[in-house]
Amino acid sequence: MLRPPCFISTGSVLVDLPLRVERVPAPGGAVTAVSSGPVVGGGYTVVSTVARQGLPTALAATLGTGPNSAQVRREMLSDGVELVVDELVGDIGTCTTLIEPSGRRTFITTEGIEAEPQVEDLERLELIEGDWVYCTGYDLAHASSAKPLSDWLLTLPQGVGLILDLGPAQAEIGDAILMPILARTTLLTGNMLEITEIIARLGSPDRLRGAAPQALVVRRTGVHGCELWLPTGEHLEVAGFACDVVDTTGAGDTHTGVLVTGLMDGLDVVSAARRANAAAAEAVSRLGPARAPRRNEIDALLAEG
Template sequence: MTRLRPACFISTGSVLIDLPLHVGRFPAPGGAVTGVSSGPMVGGGYTVVSAVARQGTFAALAATLGTGPNSAQVRESMRVDGIELLVEELVGDIGTCTTLIEPSGRRTYVTTEGVEAEPQREDLERLDLMRGDWVHATGYDLVHPSSRAVLVDWLLALPPGVSLVVDLGPVQPDIPDEVLLPLLRRTSLLTGNHLEMTRLAARMGAIEEIREACPDALLVWRTGGSGCVLWPVGQDRAEVPGFARDVVDTTGAGDTHTGVLVVGLMDGLDPVAAAYRANAAAALAVARVGPARAPRREEIDALLRQG
């Protein structure tokens, strides 16, 4: 069968509007603090798909948007980044995530729910998936009852040749075994930060049990400024060094890393080379404020030339 389009990265991760507030301290119960706002930003599942699009790779969103102003802000970002929306909108609007950011970097989140929690099965079943495509899913959507009820069966039924990348995130402990274990068996790339993967290993009993649960997956431990650790199928674990940069905001760095890593694999790079590019992208992202600040391909190339 002749391919009618290039390979595509498709994210099912729900999109929110981030409302970051920098505060001097977290308020005591009943107290008050003054926060400094950098304004509303498109975040949530948008960060990873924008990271892919900024590499010049075909990227699309299969997450529900609404008819309100929050969704309009997302659509404007999609227009700028060249991202296609693959599903129908619903009447209503997507939610927000207000983040209190303390000087230490500790974050406290308050999230409101909107139509992003209501993926439509018929929309997903209409997607024309092809060999070479990558589908992205997040733990947040696997925890929420309404989105989990739709997404899990669809993800498990992805056609052969379509790769699945899963980022379980900090909510991994809340994903039931009957959901988690079948998804891990279908996963092509499992990624998480060091704490998240350590907690998953504790849940499974040992790091080796993660490998057994994901027989066909590239495993990725993101280790911040140190880079990442890879465990490809049938190979030993390998450390891939990171890049030293002043950290301004770590929001979205993990999603940036994931998006650029997948692009490298889609480009035919071996996992180590793809991860090295992803480490460079994450280093550039943390030097900027906001969740969706992934660098473009040429910016990563310039950093790699510096060595």
């Protein structure tokens, strides 16, 4: 019997150390922070979001043998996420996040073996129609992962969706990597600034549409919700939900995970985006990454609003 469709993420996973500060210190300055301890973050947020909706979910990003990777495995066991690539000797890196009262975040990242994709393992994956594969701009910008990862992504079978979350790293991705990936992308997602920047890079919205002709383009607009640009050229706005912002870390990944879950469930794009908007609003009211609401919590939020 065929397995059900699965969400597979290639996004690098890190261990996050969120630090709440009144302000980011000036060079040479100092500030006192409040820490809630290390949490699994990076590319794991979108994985845990989909898993918490009850769908089959797999991690195809490299983990190691050290304590950071062990913490990730504990989260995976709790969430029911399968690791589908081999581990390497070493450990994944960390991301220290300075969180200001407004919710604005500043990142300091250390690098580990997460930047070394296991291409042979990826090539052995038996993908089926209805699967979705997720990748990030960070991995497409990194010198050691960009070429092998993009080469594999371009071999994805027809019927397998490709999600591209460019993030703030899109300016560092060379055209030789970016343009073929855009042409294969099924869902391109980013916040207001990120989508504006890729449009500016390509020259116009029409050129973005020409570069990514198959893609549903999602521009997340914070409390206002999101804008959808369908492959047909139709533009839609889906209203957001009012919320008290505590921490915006992982809100975009939560939005993406719930949106894709809705599409995998067979919802139309507007209904899927409305669920995603509700989930993201709930996520920013919680501290830390990988804090996505579960399916029943999203149902309750939608029932209220």
